[in-house]
Amino acid sequence: MPQLPKNQDHKEVDESSLVFDASLLRHQLHLPKQFIWPDEEKPCLKNVPELVVPLIDLGGFLSGDPAAALEAARLVGEACQKHGFFLVVNHGIDSKLISHAHSYMDEFFELPLSQKQRAQRKTGEHCGYASSFTGRFTSKLPWKETLSFQFSAEKNSPTIVKDYLCNTMGKDFEQFGNVYQEYCESMSTLSLGIMELLEISLGVGKAYFREFFEENSSIMRLNYYPPCQKPDLTLGTGPHCDPTSLTILHQDQVGGLQVCVDNEWHSISPNFNAFVVNIGDTFMALSNGRYKSCLHRAVVNSKTTRKSLAFFLCPRSDKLVTPPSELVHDLSPRMYPDFTWPMLLEFTQKHYRADTKTLEAFTNWVQQKRS
């Protein structure tokens, strides 16, 4: 077994050893020590500058206007060179669907813990319900509950989201399942449109990225951040780059997403009509390092619950992550080894807590295994 990088808090401890019930946790005067982050990672909650991110209007592009496609691709490329985050509006997704997704999320996370635990994430798996990742990490616990499930764009899995939710949570989750099945389908369609813009901006032809993700096998994650009595001591989601390919995130009106640009944390203000989009590690490898996966985190507050819906685009499991020939030449040699997404996913679920150096640690791990 190759020597793993030091990522000491990623231990699969006995699942039953520690369970935090968020509904009780928020009333304790002191935070359990596992939730207190090291000083150098604690959030500063005052005067965080706002990140000026272009609102990219997809209306023209989605209706087939070539000039609008070029302009949108230019703005996407500019953002991806700078910090890897951009906002899209006029994305074509029904605001009622987004509102339904948010309200069903409230319903789920307000259930008693025992009911949520029907979907309890199992050791080493990425789907299911997790509360503060207890039983998974032993320190720097995130102040959040999550529900994650698989989406597949393959023709043979038309109801994978609805089936998972009904099978796990019971028949009364049929409507919940329908809403998220439709939400994920719209996320997948939007992702493919954004892949076209990334192709144009990188000068990659033959719909290379669009085809690569046509039959994607992606992850939908619901992030639920209860209010915290000491929000300056903990984090909702720790500093990390998404190991996935592209993230399309919808945040509620509370605010808390922060992006690290020029070594300083910047906030991304909520905008119900916009999706926040960012490049992940897998796309950074696909682009041979041309576009950067970006460091971000989520802070919590003492007043109100915050929610975010994150769709993580991932390629089908048999796709080899290797950059198109246009992006590999003498002046830009290969930066990362070929790999498949399941290899990187397993690395983050069983061996290494995704942080700011996941792809570097993964590259070393793969090269050790292959040597």
Ligand SMILES: C=C1C[C@]23C[C@H]1CC[C@H]2[C@]1(C)CCC[C@@](C)(C(=O)O)[C@H]1[C@@H]3C(=O)O
């Ligand atoms: C493949 C994934 C692992 C995580 C969920 C998706 C994409 C983002 C990853 C994550 C959010 C990065 C920060 C650490 C993490 C443990 C978390 O806080 O949730 C990561 C997710 C995970 O491993 O469950």
Ligand SMILES: O=C(O)CCC(=O)C(=O)O
């Ligand atoms: O909740 C947020 O705003 C960010 C969450 C996030 O970065 C993630 O789930 O990967």
Ligand SMILES: [Fe+2]
């Ligand atoms: Fe993230």
